[in-house]
Amino acid sequence: MRLKPPDSSAKPLIPKHSSELSVNREKRNNLTNGEVEGVINDHSLVPSSEEEYTLQPQLYLETGVGDVQPERLRGLSKWVTESEHSQSEPYLLPHSRRRRSWLWNQFFVIEEYRGPEPVLIGRLHTDMDKGDGSTKYMLEGEGVGSVFVIDSKTGNIHVTKSLDREEKDEYRLVATATDRETGRALEPSSEFIIRVQDINDNPPVFPNEPYVAMVPEMANIGTSIIQVTARDADDPTYGNSARLVYAITHGQDFFSVDPQTGILRTAVPDMDRETQDEYLVVLQAKDMGGHLGGLSGTTTVTVRLSDVNDNPPHFRRSAWSFSVSELAAPGVEVGRLTATDPDLGENAQLEFTILDTEEAEIFNVTGRDKEAVIVLNKILDYETRNSYTFSVEVTNPIVDPRYIRKGPFKDQATVRVMVLNADEPPRFSQALYHLDVSENCPPVCSVGRVYAVDPDTGQSTNIRYSIDPQSDPEALFRIASDTGFINTVMELDREQEQWHNITVIATQRDNPNLVSRVVVAIETLDQNDNAPELDRQYTTSVCDSSAPGQVRSCFVFAFIFDG
Structure with missing residues (x-):
């Protein structure tokens, strides 16, 4: 409840449950703080024997704050409500036990x-105030002079500015009543607290926004996704200003939120990432427990679906056709089959296999x-086989x-x-030919023959x-260009060169670009056509005393050049 500014007579704001907060000296009844707590001094109840009891002077507070129940401070004198008047003794103290006459309670400022003017929030008063202006009321402490001011004559306390509980929630002040002329304290100084009463002036906020969360696709209903937490700067201990409830304003077809905890969950079982x-x-977070008039704040949660392997792979077509030349070398790419899997990562990994054993040796798939x-x-031959048919399988390994x-x-x-049939170059009957011819054979001497055919026609x-x-x-x-017979042009001498390696070229007449080559190794065979020869000139001698028939040792070396 907001306070209304007091009238020009500076009367305090009156709580709706209190009929009177000011002093009634004729009845000698002093009531402070309204309906629940206060001090009642009723001289009509004082015993006639003043030797036993006397009423202590009282300094008390009249508050102008309505609908607020003040709290009793520990260790202070008991406050007696009006309802207890008929059952309890008045607040009396013996002569021999004078106690402090300050009676304080914390009170509140909304x-x-x-x-438009300073707001009267309460009044200090002591029973020793005779009403002649000789009593001086003073305040010390936090905010005195800038936030709180006191009328030194009346004890009226005003707040001069709007207060924010979220900046400062209480002020500790010290009150003193003195004699204005002598400065002597009429009552001992005492501390009291002014608390700033909370109102619902702060909407909930989400300090960690925006939020991003992941949940697996196809998750069951009620799967927890993320917990969001809002903060409300209002007082959580007073009323419902900081009691929050959560709700979804967009996305409720797929998700739900716990109104108390803020846990976001799935609401449907078949959310498909694909x-x-x-x-x-x-x-949305709304305070006041979600009731009408509460403040609210919103935030966004981006929910992304993570992938699961819920889609099998498929070939884009069930039948594929390719062609390859018979001249293609091993390692040549024949063709590609395209498969699809809408999943992601390892869930979309694919493995391919050729199911036919024979074709798996001729072709490979990766x-x-x-x-x-x-x-x-492997190398293909159109003339041997002109087509292959086989099955390829694609699988998810996981x-x-x-x-x-x-x-x-x-x-x-x-x-x-x-x-595909290709115009192939001539093909020799052997990959390597080994021929021979005798040395000294007069030209034209036949060595042998090479043979090649056109593999497309099988003809030569x-x-x-x-x-x-x-x-x-x-x-x-x-070499004879038509038949492939090889002859010598001159006599060969094995002793000069035993082997002759020549290269024979076979060219297709109707397409000179189609050429094949083969190596022909020709060995020259030996003939006995060389007499022995001494390795050097030898000189011999015989002794004159040698007898007829006597043998003398003599070694002679000769070379034979034939094989």
Whole structure:
């Protein structure tokens, strides 16, 4: 409840449950702080014998704060309510036991109150005040002079500015009543507290916003996603100003929130990441327990769905056709099959396999970016086989057993590879020829024959033969261009050179670009055409005393150049 500024007579604001807060000296009844707590001094109840009891002078506070129940301070004299008047003795003390006559309680100022004039929040008064202006009331402590001012004659306390509980929630002041002329204290100084009463002036805020959270797709209903927490700067110990409840203002079709804890949960069981992978949820925190008139704050939670392996792989087509030349070398790519898997990461890993054993030896398959790459393993021959048909399978190596019902997590496709006939170069009957010829054979001496055919026709009629001149620089041999017969051009001498390696070229007459080469090793065979020769000139001698028939040792060395 906000205070209303007092009238010009500076009367305090009266609580609605209190009929009177000022002093009634005729009845000698002093009531402070309204309906619950206060001090009642009633001289009509004082015993006639003043030797036994006397009423102590009292300094008390009249508060102008309505609807606020002050709290009793520990260790202070007892306050007696009006309802206890008929059952309790008045507050009397014996002569021999004079006690402090200050009776204090903390009282409250409602925060953020703004009025045109300083607001009367209470009044200090002592029974020793005779009302002639000789009593002087003084305040010391926090905010005195700047926030709180006191009328030294009346004891009226005013607050001069609007207070914010969130900046400072209480002020500790010291009150003193003195004789204005002598300065003598009429009562001992005492401390009291002015508390700033909270109002609901702060909306909830989310200090950690914005929020981003992950939850697996296809999660069960009620799966916890994230807990959001709002803060309210109002007083959590007073009323409902800081009692928060949470609600969803956007996204409630897919999510729910616990109104007390702020835990966000899934509300449907079939959120599919492949359909929608991200949701924006708007959460609201409202104070006053969510009741009408409460303040609210909102925040956003971006919920992203993480992937699970709930989709099997598939080939884009069930049948694929490729072609490859018979001249293709091993390692050449034949074609690619494309597969799809809408999952992510390891859930989208694919493995490819050729299911037919024979074709798996001729072709190889490797996976590359969700494609099955078919590679040639062996040389193909159109004339031997002109097509291959086999099956390729794609599988997920990692399968989540929770989603087996969505399987099987594999797929097959049929692949047909056509072998293209190519205009091949001539093909020799041997990869290497070994021929021989006797030395000293007069030209033209036959050495042997090489043979090549056109592999496309199987015929040799369109083959032309020649000798690579770089392999026979001395032009010792000649080849018949039509038949492939090789002859010597001159006599060969084995003792000079035993082996002759020549290269024969076979060229296709109708396409001179188609050429094949083969090495022909020609060995020169030995003939007995060389007499022995001494290795050097020898000189011999005989003694004159030698007898006829006597043998003398003598070694003679000779070389034979034939094999």
